[in-house]
Every structure is written in C-alpha cells, then in structure tokens.
Amino acid sequence: MTLPAHRPGAALSFSAIVKHFDGAQALAGASLTVPRGTVHGLVGQNGAGKSTLIKLLAGLHQADDGQIEIDGVEHRTLTPHLVETLGIHFIHQDRLLVPTFTVGEALFLGREPRIAGTPFLDRRLMQRRAADILDDYFGIRIPNSALIRDLSTAERQIVQITRALLDQPKVLVFDEPTAALVRREADILFRLIRRLRDEGVTILYVSHYLNEIEALCDAVTVLRNGRDVATLPLAQTSASEIAGLMIARDIGEMFPKRDVVPGHDILKVHGLQLSGKYHDVSFSLRRGEVLGLTGLLGSGAKDVLRTLFGLDQADGGTIEIDGQPARRLDPVRAAQRELALVPEDRRRNGVALDMTVGENLTLSSLKQFTRFGFLETARERGEADRLIARLEIKTAGRDALVRTLSGGNQQKVAIAKWLSRHSQIYLLDEPTVGVDIGSKVEIYRLIGDLAERGAGVIVLSSDLTELVGITDRILVLFRGRVIRAFASAETTPEAVLAASTGSSEVLRHVG
C-alpha cells in the first residue's frame, strides 16, 4: 500500500487540555496528536474524556486550559462554524438531520448552489453532485427526493458523510459510527474510511469496539480518567493490550465473585402466573445467594421482576417473603417487606435527574431520617456522605444534581438508596447497562457485598458473560416459562444463550 503524498505534520494537535464541568474534571491534561493522512483511533471507557475532547474540537465547549492546534495553527476559541470552514467534519449516529427534509435539502442545507447570476437554486447541479458522490463512494443510489425520516440509520449516516464530502474535508471525525450499524454496513463504512485516508483525508475514529480500532487504525490513543495514557502504533499492538490500558485493572478481577455460604430461603415463589406474560414460575432465593434471571425480550423474565416488586399483580401463585406470604404487593408494601428494585430505565425510574445526589440517596429511606414529620437534616446528610464514600460515587458532592453524574455513578445512586433502607432482597434489572467498565466492576463487587451481608439478590441481565460471572444459579425463561436452571460455576455463557434462544433440547422441552 502506498500512501498518497501529503504534507507531513499534524492535522490536529491537542496539548495538555483541561476541562471541568460543574466541578467534576472531565479532562485533566489530555494530549492527542493526529498526523495528516492517517486513521487515528481514540478509545477509553465511558467518562474517560473522549466525547469531551470531541466536543471541544467541535467548538461546542471551550477548554479551561491547554492548546488546540489545527493544521499547525493555534486556535483559542473554536466555534462550530469556524471548525467547519477549517475543513473538519463530524459524523455521529445521533447527529440530527432534519427528519422532514429531503436528502437533497439535507445535503445542501446552508450552501445551496445557485444558477449563475440568479437567486434560484440550481437543483440540477445539486442532484448531479450528490448522485456522483453517492455512486462513487458508496455505490448506491438514494433518490434526492427521499425524506430523511424514511432512511435507515446506515443511510442517514451515508447522507451525513456525503454532506461532509461535498465540502472536500481535511479531517473527518467519526464518533461511535458503527454503534447502530449491522455488520455489512460497517464493512462498507470501513472501506470508505480507508479510501478517504488514501485520498489524503485525516480520520479521527472514536469507538468502543477494539476490534474495529485494530482493523482500521494506523495508531490509537488511549484515554483514561481525562488523561492520555498511551499512543501506540497498531502494527505492534493487540486489542487486549489496549483493553488493559483502558481499564488498568487485571481482567481476571472483572467478576469478583465471593464465596458466600447461603442461608435460609428469604424469597419463595410458587406457581406464579400472569396471563399473557408468564406461567407456573417457581423458584426460591436464599440469603447470601445471587440468582441470575435471563430470557429474550418477551420471555417474561422482566415481568416476573415487576410482579415481585408489586408493579404488576399476578393472576395466580404465591410469593413468600421470609416465610410470610405476601399478598397484593404494591411498591410501597414491597419496600416495607424489604424488597428493593433497581429498574432498567435508570434515568426515568431509577434516579431523579434534577434532584441532588443526597436527595436521591435518602428518597426511599426518608422515614428513618424523620422525627415528628421533620427531617433530621444533619443525620440525613451524614447518611448521604457515608453512602457516597462507601460506594465511591464520583460526584462534586451530595448537593450536585444527579444529572451531572456519569451513567455508572447514577446507577450506584439508584442502588445505594436501598442500602440506607436496609433492604434484604435486591431485584436488579440490567444493572450494568450503559455503565462503563470501571463502574461495572464496582457494581459487581457491591452485589457480592450485599450477598455477603446476607441479602438475597436477583440479577436480570442479558449480558450472559456477566450473569455467569457473578451469580450462583441462573434461571432461563423462554416464552413465559422457566425452561432451564444452571449452576453458574458449571456452565458457560454460550450454554445459557442456547437455552434462552430456545435451541436444541430446549425446544423439545417446551414442545
């Protein structure tokens, strides 16, 4: 492969960038240099500072300190418009295109070519230039008159890229471009990126997927905790090496499973049924035990969890909590019976985003901090501080809004609010969705803690590696029935997956 002639030097250079948001440090002296005409990867966990760096480059935020050079020229204040005139374009899956525009309008928005000497749009020229690029680079045809909202995600992305290419860009920044693409579409994208690189365009490629970085990039920079920890040429670097740098933690410690000797049954479910959702669900949960629950969408696993917390009422069957029957549960009674739910939709049901960390932490245990109806604010604050410290919740303090926390730390708040209520049965619905690797491990450790202290924990998860790693037993639901139970120590994610998708022996079982 011969690289085309391009001027040596850096297309982009960030040095020692510092940026705070509401007192929380997003970037703590990060540097990044992207040589011209290369594909440069940028990786890091959620919260490492990738998106902040990209937003600084896009002119959406201003750095507190540090230098940004573009094409060797330092720029103190960047605005979105300036950045575009410098030939830098951003491709992002969420980046909005006006849904009711036609492809043609979206492509030429703000720079419509006119028929020379007239105020009229040159529709024919627009048509031709768009068609040329689409055909040349993607080998596809999207009619100019199609509406954006009728396009697939991949097609919208192609429109975005085409819009950038019409400007003959110098730098293209791809921010998690493949997150919503299927394999075949991603391959088309990779071919395009290599071709653009060969034509002299500089590419900055931000991704979670290390295999993509490995396949595509010339070099990669790893961010961790707001700093660049390494920049490596990919010719000599493996994906696992990059992963190690991102986490800075032994992968073996990923699932810190405790050995807890389970106690007596704390929760017994017998013949539970909710018509149209699940039938004849029976299981028991012991103190100190972590029980996994999984199943495809519509398997009924989620509905079982909702029923246990009293959000839905079962049509039949019994629930026993600590030996006592629990009838007509609603969330208030469930919480009184020491059940705790950490819902999947964290931002909607788990935490109140516009309340403070402290207010969220004591929301469900507020009665304990109340005397004659009045809050004992000193004790309440003490409890909040204690929980923040114990769970290592990263926040500017108990008075910061939960909105300002990262996903992982929001999730810790959602779990922690039950700790101060001394709940004994934890129902965790997809507890690590949208949580960075570091926080995931902390949540796993917390689950271990809970079990060790004698609580019973049910984890509903579709991340089977996680489920096998942190649970004692796993129940698989399929079409509303429990079709398999696994001892986690004796199974593999693949076996659990096979059961939950209803393959082989499973089908025989269900009929």
Added chain:
Amino acid sequence: MAVPASGTARPSSTILQAAYGGILRYPLLVALAAVIVLFSLASPVFLTAANLQSILVNNVTLLVIVTIAMTFAVAVGGIDLSVGTAIDFASFAFVSLVLAGQPVGVAALAGLASGALVGAFNAVLISLIGISPFLATLGTLFIGRSLQQILTNGGNPVYLPPAGVPEAFRFLGRGTLAGIPVPLVIAGALILVATLVFARTRFGRVAIAIGIQPDVVRYSGVASRAHVAVTFILVGLIAAVAGLILTATVTVYIPSSGNAFLLNAIGATFIGTTLSPLGRPNIPGTVLGVLLLGIVANGLLLTGLNFYWQQVGTGTLIFAVLALSFARRRHAKA
C-alpha cells in the same frame, strides 16, 4: 468565574458583567428592587408608610395565602384551578353559620372543613381515578360555580348585618395584634409554616420529588398517590383560610368571588418557581412573586394609569420573568 463573551461584552465592561451576573443570581430580589425604585421615582406617595401598608393589606395578604396553596399543588407537578371554589365554600359556610348564630369558632372550623372538602373531591379525582390535576380541578371549578348559584338562589350575596357581626369575627378581619393587622399575622404564620414544610419535612421533600420525577418516587416504594391526595386536601384547606379572612374583612359572601385570585396565584407561583435557583416551587419565591405582582398593581394605580392597564403590568412582568430565566439558562450553560 469568567463571564462568557456574549458577543457585545467588552473588557471595560466588567462592572456591567458583574451586575449582569448578580441580576441572574438573585433575579427576584433585583426585580423587586427595580420596581420599588421605579415607582418611588414615578410617584411621591409610593414609599409612604400608609401606601406600603395598603400594598400589604390590599394586594398581598390574601393573595399570598392563596398562592401558598397553589405552590403546594404545583410542587406535586399539578395545578389547582379550583382554589377559588375552596375559598367560596369556606366563605359561604362561615357566613351562613355565623348568621345562624353559631359561635365564630365553630363557624370557622366548618369553613375550613368545607375548603378541605373541595380539596378532598379533587384528591379523589386525581389520586383515585387518575384524572390529570388540570382537568380534575377545572371540573371542580365549574361544578363549584354552579353549586353556589343553586345555594344562593341565583347568586345572591349573603350579608352579615352590621349589628350582627360578632367581635371575634370582626377581629379576624380588621383586628390588630401588636399593631399588625390580624390577616397579615396569619399570612406571616402560614408563610413560616409552609417554608418549613418544604425545607424541613419529609412531606415537603416527597412533594417536590413527585413534581420532579413521579416515577422515581413510585419505584422507590413511596406512597406517591397518597401524598398527592393529601397535598390537594391541604391546598383546599389553605385556600379556606383565605376564604375566612376575606369574609371577615368584607362581612359578606359573594358567590364565586374567590376565582378573582386564581390567575394571580398561578402567576406568582410561576414567577417564584421559574426564578428559583433549582427551578423548584418554593415559598420564598412565591412570596416574592406575590410582592412583585402587588407592587406593580399598586404602583401602576398610583402613577395615575387607568385601572384597566393593571393587567398589562402583570402580563409584562411575566414576560420579563421568562426573559430573565432564559438569560439565566444561557448564562449557566456558557
């Protein structure tokens, strides 16, 4: 902290920038100071003790009580369009029983109970049946208006003959305690209690949480529907207090007169909520909102403007608040 370049800011204008930041930090106090300065320049009478007392007595006392009631409804994410109905029912029961020769204390309790009953009716519609607060209280407003017509044979006022006004009744409306009008003392006490409820009680905290994100409250095992129900009963009860004072002051019950407070109460609550640091309903903000509305109404009158211009003042004030809160958000973002 650096004030962001807003496009027009020059290096020499740092004092202006600081002032701008100050305005955005304490918008209500600054707005209050601004209208006070404005009207004391416009009218020599404005800053006299007599006028200030007249503002408090005529423009603020009753409205602040009704607005506190409204603030509770808004805190749980709702609104109460039937506060006027609670005022009227309390007023009607109070006057009728006094007229019938019952002790003033008994009549007052009956009045409070009537207001609470209106609130309880709303509570059933909202918490039990699940109707949105706006529609539920709108229905109550209409029904209440009709009931009053029926009860008063087509809307006849119920007068207390001047001779038949008991001392306690007169005291409630016109009396003074240590030189302070009794209605003002009651309003002050309510302000204190309500402030405490929001700042220091579980009830207040949960109410605010319900207003911000009701699902989280439910998923936290807190009885949010019961909280909303109690809140709406409380709204009726507080509005009833205003009803009693109103009646005791004018010694007459006029059907559906309580609705006159509705829009101002909504406006003042909105002003106080919008300009509070966290954008939450809160009593200090509510009180400042009422003061602002009261001062603007009084001031416009003093400057000799036609009475009909008063609501232009109120409307302008609300737009100004919107503009200020918009500026504040931009300021905070930069």
